[in-house]
Amino acid sequence: MRRVRILDSAQGVQVVVDATAYRSFISNDYLGLASHPALKKALGDAAEHYGTGSGASHLLGGHSRAHQQLEEELAAFTGRDRALLFSTGYMANLGVLTALLHKGDCVLQDKLNHASLLDGGLASGADFRRYLHADIGSLQKHLDRCGERKTLVATDGVFSMDGDIAPLPAIAALCHRHDALLLVDDAHGVGVLGKNGAGSCEHFGLTQGDVPVLMGTLGKALGSFGAFVAGPQDMIEMLIQFARPYIYTTALPPAQAAVTSAALRLLQAESWRREQLQHNIAFFRAQAAERGLALMESNTAIQPLLVGASARVLALDARLRESGFLVGAVRPPTVAEGAARLRITLSAAHSEADMLALLDAVAAALQDTP
Numbered sequence: 001m002r003r004v005r006i007l008d009s010a011q012g013v014q015v016v017v018d019a020t021a022y023r024s025f026i027s028n029d030y031l032g033l034a035s036h037p038a039l040k041k042a043l044g045d046a047a048e049h050y051g052t053g054s055g056a057s058h059l060l061g062g063h064s065r066a067h068q069q070l071e072e073e074l075a076a077f078t079g080r081d082r083a084l085l086f087s088t089g090y091m092a093n094l095g096v097l098t099a100l101l102h103k104g105d106c107v108l109q110d111k112l113n114h115a116s117l118l119d120g121g122l123a124s125g126a127d128f129r130r131y132l133h134a135d136i137g138s139l140q141k142h143l144d145r146c147g148e149r150k151t152l153v154a155t156d157g158v159f160s161m162d163g164d165i166a167p168l169p170a171i172a173a174l175c176h177r178h179d180a181l182l183l184v185d186d187a188h189g190v191g192v193l194g195k196n197g198a199g200s201c202e203h204f205g206l207t208q209g210d211v212p213v214l215m216g217t218l219g220k221a222l223g224s225f226g227a228f229v230a231g232p233q234d235m236i237e238m239l240i241q242f243a244r245p246y247i248y249t250t251a252l253p254p255a256q257a258a259v260t261s262a263a264l265r266l267l268q269a270e271s272w273r274r275e276q277l278q279h280n281i282a283f284f285r286a287q288a289a290e291r292g293l294a295l296m297e298s299n300t301a302i303q304p305l306l307v308g309a310s311a312r313v314l315a316l317d318a319r320l321r322e323s324g325f326l327v328g329a330v331r332p333p334t335v336a337e338g339a340a341r342l343r344i345t346l347s348a349a350h351s352e353a354d355m356l357a358l359l360d361a362v363a364a365a366l367q368d369t370p
């Protein structure tokens with residue numbers, strides 16, 4: 001059974017969970033922004049002006065100036081015509097897939113895509129197929145089978161349990177040749193990858209022409225909450241008319257939109273957090289290699305250590321907690337049978353001492369845990 005644990009502190013390197021202090025390597029707050037003073041102030045200031053709740057859906061009076069401004073900023077930040085806010089990433093994926101696809105269409109998804117993409121694909125009623133992970137040959141075969149039907153290919157930009165980056169240039173080229181629409185879920189790329197932090201598309205230099213449907217979330221590296229879909233004007237207009245998870249839900253609190261705007265300003269003014277995170281990733285991997293720890297192949301903040309059996313992951317997790325560390329103990333069905341792992345996430349806020357302490361604890365736990 002999975003179990004909910006109670007957090008009594010802000011997100012950060014030092015957290016208090018179930019009344020115990022830990023060093024955290026479990027959060028998606030990759031830049032350490034979730035408790036940044038400028039974001040807390042933005043939340044308070046905007047709440048003074050707008051109050052706490054949005055009061056209604058976007059189309060029935062809940063769309064504030066703060067939401068509008070954020071959508072315009074997100075469009076500019078990602079280099080897209082227009083962006084549309086959703087209350088969560090799960091809802092954004094459900095909304096975009098069910099609005100753009102219908103029975104008789106074709107949807108192709110990477111085998112390791114996030115559950116929200118898989119659920120959206122199934123809910124759309126389209127012919128749903130999964131291609132082998134990051135495998136261009138497998139995608140090609142499936143595209144051939146879809147033939148002349150309307151086809152959408154969906155992939156994570158950065159895979160949430162593995163940390164690897166999708167081969168987006170090759171996928172985009174293939175989609176172009178087959179006249180298929182490409183959707184990239186960049187929940188773990190936005191804020192982190194690319195020169196300006198605009199994500200995996202910026203990392204590869206891919207534009208709206210290459211990746212027409214870009215989805216990103218705001219609750220991870222941006223330290224806020226919510227999600228967006230960005231792309232061509234007519235596609236966004238279509239979502240406003242037909243995406244039920246956009247239409248039939250209360251808009252995000254306007255103050256939360258203001259927090260995201262403040263986070264975007266910090267991203268642009270202070271690139272050092274992205275650089276620090278890249279430094280931490282390289283340092284962590286080099287030190288892990290010195291200790292003989294075989295991390296999975298990943299150059300992002302997600303640094304999983306493949307363990308295999310669920311029971312061993314749970315034993316390692318318990319040992320690490322005793323040593324004062326929180327990591328993710330990820331088991332099937334979140335990952336494949338026999339591929340249970342410790343999911344370690346790094347942040348710009350971790351020091352070298354934090355990372356060295358974790359690595360020593362992991363090495364010791366592995367030795368003592370058969």
Ligand SMILES: *Cc1c(COP(=O)(O)O)cnc(C)c1O
Nearest residue numbers: 088089090114116160185187217
């Ligand atoms: C977290 C995540 C989501 C869901 O976003 P929420 O805003 O948390 O609902 C979607 N896709 C991926 C790849 C994610 O990691």
